[in-house]
Amino acid sequence: MIARVLESIKDFFQTLPLWTKTVTWIALFIQLMSFTGFPTSYLALSWKNVFHKFLFFEVYTYVFLHVSLLHIIFNFASLLPLMAKFEKEHGTFACIFITMVPYTLFPALVHLVAYRFMFLKESISIAGFSGWAFAFISATCVHNPEGPFQNYIQKKYIPLIYLLITTIFVPYASFIGHASGAAAGYATPYIFEHIPLKRWAEKVDSIGNRFKNYQPYDELAYASLPIAEPGTGNPNFPGKGTRLGT
Template identity: 30%
Template sequence: MASLPQFNPARLRSYIFRLPLFTRLLVLVIVLAWAATIPFSWFRPLTALEPEKVNPLTGGMYRLNTFPLMHINFLHMMFNVITLTPLLERFEAEFGTIPCLLLFTGPFGLLPGGLYVLLERFVLRSNTTVMGASIWVFMLLCAETVKTHKANPNFSIGPYKIPTWTTPILAIFITYFIVPSTSLLGHLCGALFGYLWGLGYIRFLAPPEKILRWVETKLNLLGRLPHYVSIDQKKYGRYGILPSVTTAPRSPVPETRPT
């Protein structure tokens, strides 16, 4: 009889210690944002995405960037952290720490959040408040699925062949029917921009690599910041210089990243 896989604390500890820098920081911010709502109950409604309170003339635009960081309760926060961490870790390993910082504090919140506000206010004529990092979970999942689809276009369930790229959409609808108070529209907005990123249509949102290389070299970020991921992963590795490395820090030499 085959034995079930056993939980290994040592492997989990090793995985956590190897997480890249931005992934660590974003998870920490999400946890701290939830913790802040314990003594300050007003903090949750202040940061959530309420469509009627988002207006470029009267204010509230900051909510487009803060709503993925806030969660309804502890279970909501933990589930999103567990599902977001491996996806974000892979994304940072592929594109680097600075691009992740600029994308997730900018367009990756503004675009899906802005689309949600427009659809809620002018199409559905509603004002449903949303919050949570699941919009990033499905965005990254869809981007990953596009790559998987190129290598494995279909998977089989009995006699049926299902396109691989549809699996996040199936997961969104399953989540909607199983988990109470789930925002179907919010998840679909995140999925849309995940597909657009995976297909390359919005890759222009990433900052120019030439500028990033200059910043990395000028500030010696790879040598100064543990677990920092350079945009030149081929030469410097996935996690930059780890704390256990005893060699003297060195400035990165510009190199073209492979596509």
């Protein structure tokens, strides 16, 4: 039984597209470094580190850092299936762009501004993939509003229910990080509609196609942005979520 489960997990990771697999290995490497005692806390995002210590790289590194093994497992479970599906359907370049620009920078900006000017807590930090998970869940639900509970609640509101549940029941979960990630996910169709994605992707694909598991741009896929196929079930529970610490 255990061997069968491990084999299924191995097969799943082997079939991941290029960018999804890359971010998975980056997060696992950072987690391994933290287990060995290597200081990784400076990768988390906080106003104090960015503007007092000038650690500007934190606006990108925070998503790859997780505070515990359980944290990273829950985030992998909620993120990787949706992210892999998106990359396979819409291309590696589109996946890189959507994750590293709106899905990363928007939650980072909201967190910095909120904790500096609203809560006056410059040292509170944010970390984890769950902002991405909420973004992909929201984008999926907006695009595919039909579901088994549609007679009771519209599917596009399900991420908000998850947001409420994680805020109440998950210790140190970042409401701001999750909410801003969900907002970025809801905005995904608008974002792709207002950028020259095809032109950008065609320039990158000529190089990216040299790499194994790189997914080229598919113009037909963009007739139905953002990601889901009809009949797709409800997305996975987002898990531990983005975590906060001092």
